[in-house]
Amino acid sequence: MAKTNSGDVIYPAQFGDSIKKIGRIIRDHQRFLVCGHVRPDGDCVGSQMALYHLLTQMGKDVQLYNSGPIPPYFKFVKHIEKLRAFCDPAFEPEVCIYVDCGALDRANGNVKRCGVVINIDHHKSNEHFGDVNYVDWTATAVGEQLYHIISEMGEPISKDIAGCIYLSILADSGSFTFSNTSSMTFKVASRMVEAGADPAEIAQGLYEERSPQSVSLKAQVLSNMHFLCGGRIVWGEITQTMYRAAGGEEHEPDGLASEMRGMTGVEVSILIHEIPEGGLRAGFRSKGLFDVSRIAVELGGGGHVNASGCYVKGDYEAIKKNLLEISVRHMGE
Amino acid sequence: MAKTNSGDVIYPAQFGDSIKKIGRIIRDHQRFLVCGHVRPDGDCVGSQMALYHLLTQMGKDVQLYNSGPIPPYFKFVKHIEKLRAFCDPAFEPEVCIYVDCGALDRANGNVKRCGVVINIDHHKSNEHFGDVNYVDWTATAVGEQLYHIISEMGEPISKDIAGCIYLSILADSGSFTFSNTSSMTFKVASRMVEAGADPAEIAQGLYEERSPQSVSLKAQVLSNMHFLCGGRIVWGEITQTMYRAAGGEEHEPDGLASEMRGMTGVEVSILIHEIPEGGLRAGFRSKGLFDVSRIAVELGGGGHVNASGCYVKGDYEAIKKNLLEISVRHMGE
Numbered sequence: 193m194a195k196t197n198s199g200d201v202i203y204p205a206q207f208g209d210s211i212k213k214i215g216r217i218i219r220d221h222q223r224f225l226v227c228g229h230v231r232p233d234g235d236c237v238g239s240q241m242a243l244y245h246l247l248t249q250m251g252k253d254v255q256l257y258n259s260g261p262i263p264p265y266f267k268f269v270k271h272i273e274k275l276r277a278f279c280d281p282a283f284e285p286e287v288c289i290y291v292d293c294g295a296l297d298r299a300n301g302n303v304k305r306c307g308v309v310i311n312i313d314h315h316k317s318n319e320h321f322g323d324v325n326y327v328d329w330t331a332t333a334v335g336e337q338l339y340h341i342i343s344e345m346g347e348p349i350s351k352d353i354a355g356c357i358y359l360s361i362l363a364d365s366g367s368f369t370f371s372n373t374s375s376m377t378f379k380v381a382s383r384m385v386e387a388g389a390d391p392a393e394i395a396q397g398l399y400e401e402r403s404p405q406s407v408s409l410k411a412q413v414l415s416n417m418h419f420l421c422g423g424r425i426v427w428g429e430i431t432q433t434m435y436r437a438a439g440g441e442e443h444e445p446d447g448l449a450s451e452m453r454g455m456t457g458v459e460v461s462i463l464i465h466e467i468p469e470g471g472l473r474a475g476f477r478s479k480g481l482f483d484v485s486r487i488a489v490e491l492g493g494g495g496h497v498n499a500s501g502c503y504v505k506g507d508y509e510a511i512k513k514n515l516l517e518i519s520v521r522h523m524g525e
Numbered sequence: 526m527a528k529t530n531s532g533d534v535i536y537p538a539q540f541g542d543s544i545k546k547i548g549r550i551i552r553d554h555q556r557f558l559v560c561g562h563v564r565p566d567g568d569c570v571g572s573q574m575a576l577y578h579l580l581t582q583m584g585k586d587v588q589l590y591n592s593g594p595i596p597p598y599f600k601f602v603k604h605i606e607k608l609r610a611f612c613d614p615a616f617e618p619e620v621c622i623y624v625d626c627g628a629l630d631r632a633n634g635n636v637k638r639c640g641v642v643i644n645i646d647h648h649k650s651n652e653h654f655g656d657v658n659y660v661d662w663t664a665t666a667v668g669e670q671l672y673h674i675i676s677e678m679g680e681p682i683s684k685d686i687a688g689c690i691y692l693s694i695l696a697d698s699g700s701f702t703f704s705n706t707s708s709m710t711f712k713v714a715s716r717m718v719e720a721g722a723d724p725a726e727i728a729q730g731l732y733e734e735r736s737p738q739s740v741s742l743k744a745q746v747l748s749n750m751h752f753l754c755g756g757r758i759v760w761g762e763i764t765q766t767m768y769r770a771a772g773g774e775e776h777e778p779d780g781l782a783s784e785m786r787g788m789t790g791v792e793v794s795i796l797i798h799e800i801p802e803g804g805l806r807a808g809f810r811s812k813g814l815f816d817v818s819r820i821a822v823e824l825g826g827g828g829h830v831n832a833s834g835c836y837v838k839g840d841y842e843a844i845k846k847n848l849l850e851i852s853v854r855h856m857g858e
Contacts, residue, residue, distance in 0.1 A: 369728035378715035395702035
């Protein structure tokens with residue numbers, strides 16, 4: 193274990209070289225492109241914005257790229273408008289930093305690999321595609337890894353940086369309830385609050401700006417849950433008809449699959465979204481040791497033991513039937 | 526500020542005397558009664574059980590008292606069966622420790638004041654009814670205060686103690702989202718995880734063992750929300766008819782008023798429960814500076830700025846109408 197400059201928050205020693213190397217590369221260059229992944233979550237947005245604040249604080253030129261739209265509930269994040277869905281062709285980055293991307297194609301879109309490529313991630317499946325890779329799958333969130341980099345560099349952690357790192361940790365730990373929540377998670381969170389992050393304000397931004405339409409969709413799903421295998425599997429669906437009645441897919445209720453899992457006797461929850469192009473997206477959640485990634489993989493998707501997903505094009509009803517049959521079979525095995 | 530024996534977790538100096546005094550009283554006596562409040566929450570249960578583990582570890586005789594039933598979702602808490610709704614008449618405590626009780630009548634029931642009375646609480650309204658009072662309304666939870674006492678005493682924090690303290694902090698900080706979440710909250714949480722508390726396991730116990738009936742009631746409320754003052758107030762109700770259809774009041778959905786608050790534009794949420802004795806219980810939640818305790822107080826209740834409640838006997842529909850009128854008036858002021 194190696195000590196960071198901040199005194200008592202200690203990161204795993206095997207990452208010391210990468211952390212120091214990334215710090216040096218940041219110091220030695222001027223123009224940075226920071227890329228996140230498609231369908232950005234709180235860790236992705238928080239990490240990109242934390243790097244934005246760090247790099248501008250150091251007088252660097254920064255652009256942020258994210259293919260596709262940023263969910264509207266991130267509007268509470270300061271300077272979120274800097275996160276853009278196009279790359280300025282006149283901007284020639286010396287360094288590209290990818291955050292929270294297990295593979296280059298997760299960043300997607302019209303970003304080309306250029307300059308020195310830094311890969312900061314906590315997915316077990318990360319493909320180590322960077323010139324420098326700092327991949328720690330025991331880290332709660334990329335924000336936690338950024339904390340180690342920034343404090344090792346000795347750069348001051350401003351209120352803005354602290355808030356973004358806190359956001360990333362809050363989001364990717366499921367508000368400190370997922371199994372990636374460790375003593376380190378809380379140590380870094382404590383530091384971020386000392387540096388000015390406001391836990392209640394950030395939680396309110398992230399969780400308390402749902403649209404009434406999203407809440408209504410959630411109520412419809414919870415009112416129409418289906419149980420299989422004697423209640424061990426629960427599933428629900430949001431069809432295109434439901435989305436249209438609510439006024440568009442941007443009202444997708446977040447965290448609903450996890451909430452459905454939270455019933456006594458339920459081991460696996462499945463939330464199925466009918467997609468406009470025909471077919472479905474599904475999220476699988478499980479408790480304990482049941483590995484839902486096996487179900488997702490069989491449908492061409494992937495993920496973690498307790499949280500996985502898939503995306504299948506084709507006939508909605510036929511794919512749904514197949515998905516449920518596969519789920520029941522895995523439960524029986 | 527004074528250092529605890531644990532090194533770097535520092536409690537406010539003005540509580541040093543009380544903390545040390547409580548430690549000495551615990552050391553010097555043998556028989557303890559630990560009392561919590563009616564309708565116990567995670568802080569109450571966690572604090573009582575943390576004291577149970579501490580005192581038995583020290584070889585003391587302990588009984589735990591809580592008037593009325595313990596919600597069934599606490600069944601994951603080890604030795605929860607020690608929390609009983611009667612006092613053994615043969616047991617003569619030398620010390621009574623009240624936790625999380627702002628006033629003696631919050632403990633209620635057939636417990637009589639006896640022996641040395643210790644009052645450990647974090648409610649601003651606490652009546653300082655003890656022989657020793659450790660009342661710190663900046664503390665996240667009584668569990669956090671117990672951590673200071675135990676570490677000041679130099680007693681080892683077992684995995685069981687750590688889990689109970691963690692539970693109390695998790696519950697009373699709303700999973701680290703309420704405005705009582707501070708740098709100290711995270712410091713103590715980090716210590717508890719180091720001492721063996723498992724954040725994911727405890728969160729799963731507290732949040733993921735809801736009954737399907739409770740989820741169904743929640744869906745019904747979310748499907749039938751009413752808006753006032755142009756959407757700034759949202760209210761919903763659970764009537765006795767709904768409870769009966771679901772199979773009993775023990776299926777009351779937890780945290781629903783807070784969830785209703787979480788919509789864009791909503792400033793105040795109100796969840797009304799019709800009570801079997803005629804009348805209602807209501808929970809009020811607000812965002813930001815709007816003080817819902819003013820509404821609750823006008824109805825004979827009380828609470829905090831962002832979370833308050835009341836209990837009014839009488840004609841359900843008449844009281845409900847009055848409650849909504851009062852709420853609209855306060856919103857207009």
